[in-house]
Amino acid sequence: MLTVDQVVDIAIALADDVGLEGMSMPTLASRLEVGTMTLYGYVANKQQLLDLMAARVFEGLEMPDIDDWRQQLWTYFHRFRQVALAHPSSARLLADGRVTIPAVFDTLERALRTMHNSGLTPEHAVRTFYAALTYTIGFVLWEIPRTHLQSEADYHAQWRDLTAGLDPGSYPTLTGVASNVTPTTASIEQFRWGLARILSIE
Template sequence: MAKERSSGAGDPARTLELLWRDAASAPAGRRGPRQGLTVDAVVEAAVALADEGGLDALSMRAVAQRLGVTPMTLYTYVPGKAELLDLMLDLVFLRMERAAFAPDEPWRERVRAVADGNRALYLRHPWLAELRVHRPPLGPGVMTKYEHELGAFEGLGLDDVAMDSALAHLLGFVQSAARAELDARAVDRESAMSDHEWWDAHAPLLARMFDEERFPLASRVGEAAAVAYQGMYSPEYAYGFGLARVLDGLAALIPPGAAGR
């Protein structure tokens, strides 16, 4: 179900209580064999499951089994999977590595650091690319991430709406690039063959079937790209090329006097 892969699909009030939880919000009258179980432990177990098998492997029952409790015990800590997904998202956002911005650091380097940090996060937690985040949970992780990443655009002469839009544009590119890279990794894994190996295996047949006179541009450009990529596709090349174009586009928004900061 789409709902089970979307953020913000649970009870908003209960989700916010859990996101900003403290000792006073801990559930009373805990049941089950694990009296020491906490919301934190539940979220940690859920993240580990998703890291190992993706969102398809994540269910309240699977989390309960991992923790050695019954599903009913788990529901005394987290109302359901929708709220759990929000807690998982906020946790990995809170813990992600963040590059410190030096006062005199060029803006392109700051923005590139934001992009690289988010790419690394997707590759560390591939299930994030499967999650629809239209309404992000406004927890400490989401807010810390947003505050930090806006700092890459601070002082560049952009108004507040432009800063928010620039960040959203950057993160949208990173998510798209990460999805493509994760898809490529999945194809390699499922076929037990890398792009380079696939190309070597099929090159003789393609050479016999492919008409270079009929497709002169495709032949020339395709061959050049295959050599550059060392295969049919290079996630690193695509990411680097795309990020450079995003930075070039953002540069058009920045007043000349602020661009050197």
């Protein structure tokens, strides 16, 4: 007999395989080899399933206990990125605003408390946190199809093929820097470069 945990685990795997758009309740039921109505014996509706999926993926991802707010957010969002890359559907879940899990409030409370204790105004603290959060989610959504659903080597080769045919007369600047663009656009170095500037870490 299935358990709720098993249903959630299979749902996460399915969403990672086919995307959230392709993860319908009938599709999940087929993957589990049960009838669609049987699923509703485990979850009340799809929204509850999405909440359980997000809670499972991000369980254990806590705001670290660091007094320096910049280092606290730096550490947290690096861990966030790693979790999101391990489950490609998770970033889309958060970006679409489909989930509400208690861990979100725990994370925000810890981050805002550290920034408040460091002298940041409430507005500065909230804006800083969400600037880093939306940057990280957006970066992961950009990164996944380029260097995780295909090899980094294939992505670089694809870029070289696309730029090799550009007319230097029409694109003098782009053709001049093309060899420098690909290695940085979807890499950990680029992620760190952007996050450091959001957090004013030079």
